Amino acid sequence: MTDAKPNGALTLRTVAMPADANPAGDIFGGWVMAQMDLASGITASERAKGRVVTAAVKEMAFALPVKIGDTLSVFTTIERVGRTSITLSVEAWATRARYNNMEKVTAATFIMVALDESGQPTPVPAE
Ligand SMILES: CCCCCCCCCCCCCCCC(=O)SCCNC(=O)CCNC(=O)[C@H](O)C(C)(C)COP(=O)(O)OP(=O)(O)OC[C@H]1O[C@@H](n2cnc3c(N)ncnc32)[C@H](O)[C@@H]1OP(=O)(O)O
Numbered sequence: 001m002t003d004a005k006p007n008g009a010l011t012l013r014t015v016a017m018p019a020d021a022n023p024a025g026d027i028f029g030g031w032v033m034a035q036m037d038l039a040s041g042i043t044a045s046e047r048a049k050g051r052v053v054t055a056a057v058k059e060m061a062f063a064l065p066v067k068i069g070d071t072l073s074v075f076t077t078i079e080r081v082g083r084t085s086i087t088l089s090v091e092a093w094a095t096r097a098r099y100n101n102m103e104k105v106t107a108a109t110f111i112m113v114a115l116d117e118s119g120q121p122t123p124v125p126a127e
Contacts, residue, residue: 010075015069059108
């Protein structure tokens with residue numbers, strides 16, 4: 001058990017299933033990244049009031065494995081709003097099925113870009 005606490009708003013929760021595991025029994029990093037991408041998309045599209053795409057993912061580090069049956073919670077913070085881009089700090093925490101403690105497994109910076117109806121970058125509106 002750790003005293004550390006997540007940073008950001010709880011944006012998405014889901015359970016790691018056997019189909020998400022690699023042959024060694026740990027959950028694929030790509031699955032974890034996809035959940036973080038979805039959470040970034042939710043927060044950024046709410047801020048942009050429209051469609052967003054992922055332009056870049058930076059400094060992703062897989063600190064601890066996610067195991068089958070863990071609950072994955074993704075927390076997002078908007079760090080910066082540019083002209084058309086939104087930069088988010090994203091943390092993924094796993095609640096271990098057997099022990100009921102939560103650990104930070106992964107963190108990254110996601111850069112999302114607001115798009116207009118023709119798929120071109122468009123300014124993020126004022127709040
Ligand atoms: C309404 C309510 C909603 C409700 C709630 C709905 C929830 C619904 C959730 C759905 C959740 C889906 C979330 C999954 C989202 C995908 O998975 S999207 C799929 C993967 N991504 C892609 O396919 C994107 C492909 N790339 C592209 O289309 C283009 O490269 C981009 C990203 C549009 C950028 O185009 P571009 O011509 O390079 O544009 P450019 O004007 O040069 O740059 C635009 C901005 O991006 C920045 N940028 C571009 N590249 C980079 C880079 N490598 N690094 C840093 N910044 C960069 C620029 O600095 C610029 O920033 P600003 O200065 O304007 O702030």
